[in-house]
Amino acid sequence: MDLLLVLFGIIILLILILKKVSPMLALLIVAVVTGLMLGLPIEKVMTTVNEGIGHTMGDMVMVLALGAMVGKLAEDSGAAKRIVFVLVRVFGIKNIQWAVLLTGLLVGIPLFYNAGFVVLIPLVFTIASAAKLPKLYVGIPMAAALSVTHGFLPPHPGPVALASIFHADIGRTLVYGLIISIPVAIIAGIFFPRAIIKLPKGDRATQKLDLQGEENLPSALKSFIIALSPIVFIVTGTVGVLLTANPVAQHVLTFIANPTVALTMAIIITILIQQIPMQKAMNSCVEGVKSIAMIILIIAAGGAFKQVLVDSGIGDQVKLMTANMHISPLILAWLITALLRVTLGSATVAAVTASGMVIPFITAGASPELMVLAVGAGSLMLSHVNDTGFWMFKEYFNLSLKETFKTWTVMESLVSILGLIGVLILSQFI
Numbered sequence: 515m516d517l518l519l520v521l522f523g524i525i526i527l528l529i530l531i532l533k534k535v536s537p538m539l540a541l542l543i544v545a546v547v548t549g550l551m552l553g554l555p556i557e558k559v560m561t562t563v564n565e566g567i568g569h570t571m572g573d574m575v576m577v578l579a580l581g582a583m584v585g586k587l588a589e590d591s592g593a594a595k596r597i598v599f600v601l602v603r604v605f606g607i608k609n610i611q612w613a614v615l616l617t618g619l620l621v622g623i624p625l626f627y628n629a630g631f632v633v634l635i636p637l638v639f640t641i642a643s644a645a646k647l648p649k650l651y652v653g654i655p656m657a658a659a660l661s662v663t664h665g666f667l668p669p670h671p672g673p674v675a676l677a678s679i680f681h682a683d684i685g686r687t688l689v690y691g692l693i694i695s696i697p698v699a700i701i702a703g704i705f706f707p708r709a710i711i712k713l714p715k716g717d718r719a720t721q722k723l724d725l726q727g728e729e730n731l732p733s734a735l736k737s738f739i740i741a742l743s744p745i746v747f748i749v750t751g752t753v754g755v756l757l758t759a760n761p762v763a764q765h766v767l768t769f770i771a772n773p774t775v776a777l778t779m780a781i782i783i784t785i786l787i788q789q790i791p792m793q794k795a796m797n798s799c800v801e802g803v804k805s806i807a808m809i810i811l812i813i814a815a816g817g818a819f820k821q822v823l824v825d826s827g828i829g830d831q832v833k834l835m836t837a838n839m840h841i842s843p844l845i846l847a848w849l850i851t852a853l854l855r856v857t858l859g860s861a862t863v864a865a866v867t868a869s870g871m872v873i874p875f876i877t878a879g880a881s882p883e884l885m886v887l888a889v890g891a892g893s894l895m896l897s898h899v900n901d902t903g904f905w906m907f908k909e910y911f912n913l914s915l916k917e918t919f920k921t922w923t924v925m926e927s928l929v930s931i932l933g934l935i936g937v938l939i940l941s942q943f944i
Contacts, residue, residue: 570817586802618659685752816866823870851892891933
């Protein structure tokens with residue numbers, strides 16, 4: 515009966531979102547309504563809501579804010595554009611997809627999905643025009659790379675929120691996410707468009723690209739440092755702790771691997787190497803935080819809904835119902851999240867909502883880091899008309915609905931399913 519009440523709550527959430535109510539308000543309303551329907555006392559409902567917001571945002575809000583600052587500084591400095599130019603020249607026109615895919619992965623790490631898409635799409639169109647290639651042939655690798663980083667890699671909001679909720683180590687989540695992301699991005703971003711898009715005839719090996727607009731951009735070295743410094747700090751610290759037994763070195767590496775420390779150092783490095791005037795740098799940082807303010811509030815409200823589900827024991831009921839199914843908890847977590855994604859549209863909302871139902875799976879022995887990645891993979895499944903990413907892709911590439919389903923929706927589903935497969939393979943070694 516309680517599960518039916520939760521389902522009713524999710525239906526209310528869907529109706530509110532379809533009525534264009536802010537996802538943050540919708541989640542908050544549904545958290546309160548669902549708590550009351552599940553029999554929580556009135557005073558307990560608001561206590562639970564506040565606890566959910568506090569627990570979810572506690573150690574995560576600074577990571578999200580600092581990540582947004584790093585991304586905005588990278589965008590404003592022109593580092594993203596320089597990386598495109600460098601990789602296109604290194605790979606050449608014959609391997610242009612690989613250049614765009616790698617650009618999407620590198621740029622997608624510091625930039626959030628929408629920002630990365632808007633920054634890279636003009637460059638994708640420029641490259642496609644100069645190389646005389648279909649826009650989708652060049653654009654799908656970029657979109658696949660950004661989707662992969664959005665679903666699997668901190669400091670993106672979804673993975674960071676899930677790591678906080680599941681008490682997963684962000685460094686390990688990042689390392690495992692990178693292991694999964696690269697092959698998934700290659701299959702969905704390289705082989706998929708090659709299978710569905712016919713190229714015009716002609717010898718591309720002898721063609722040369724004439725790309726304009728490199729003036730006033732930072733050097734290649736500076737650009738790669740700006741884009742990759744937070745990841746280098748986190749991965750170096752996380753892996754270094756596993757490789758050394760020296761207690762002093764372990765303390766230092768643990769400090770460096772802390773996402774708040776890594777992102778703060780990345781901001782300082784970017785300002786110093788670019789010699790950005792402090793006022794201008796701080797303005798960029800403020801704009802970066804503004805751009806994700808609503809995302810932070812959505813995650814906070816999602817944390818409230820999650821806590822209502824936890825305190826009402828829904829997760830334990832799901833665990834009991836699935837105990838005799840002999841299915842991996844990672845698959846169940848992916849499936850629950852995928853169903854919510856198809857229903858609600860937003861990947862972040864689906865992921866945070868599902869977390870309240872699957873937390874008991876971790877106490878049953880599932881790795882919290884792999885649970886983050888399984889839920890992240892599920893949150894990308896079957897994007898369609900209730901997802902803003904679907905419409906962004908459709909409008910920028912000037913596609914029909916049918917064409918968008920055949921390209922964007924299939925690509926997102928590939929990333930989701932392959933991500934789950936990668937998680938299950940990793941689970942055999944961890």
